Amino acid sequence: MTMYLIGALTGALLLLLMVPLGHRYIGWYLSACGGMDTESYLLLMQSAVTGFQIFWGVLMGLFGAAYLFRPEA
Numbered sequence: 001m002t003m004y005l006i007g008a009l010t011g012a013l014l015l016l017l018m019v020p021l022g023h024r025y026i027g028w029y030l031s032a033c034g035g036m037d038t039e040s041y042l043l044l045m046q047s048a049v050t051g052f053q054i055f056w057g058v059l060m061g062l063f064g065a066a067y068l069f070r071p072e073a
Contacts (some may be wrong), residue, residue: 004063004064004067004070005063007060007062007067008063008064008067010063011056011057011064014052014060015053015057015060019049021052022045022048022049022052025048025052026041026045026048
């Protein structure tokens with residue numbers, strides 16, 4: 001039961017950290033590819049952050065709903 005709460009809180013924390021994680025992801029991408037123009041960089045960064053936010057938001061919602069609707073033991 002507490003696993004649901006921990007999952008929801010972890011999802012919420014990761015949602016707050018998405019911009020730094022997206023920036024780090026773009027840094028890894030740039031080091032692998034060697035560089036890109038500014039417009040592509042900004043577009044890729046926005047896409048990465050949005051994708052991470054959607055993924056962790058859904059995960060947080062699932063864990064939160066599981067915690068709220070858990071059977072009482």
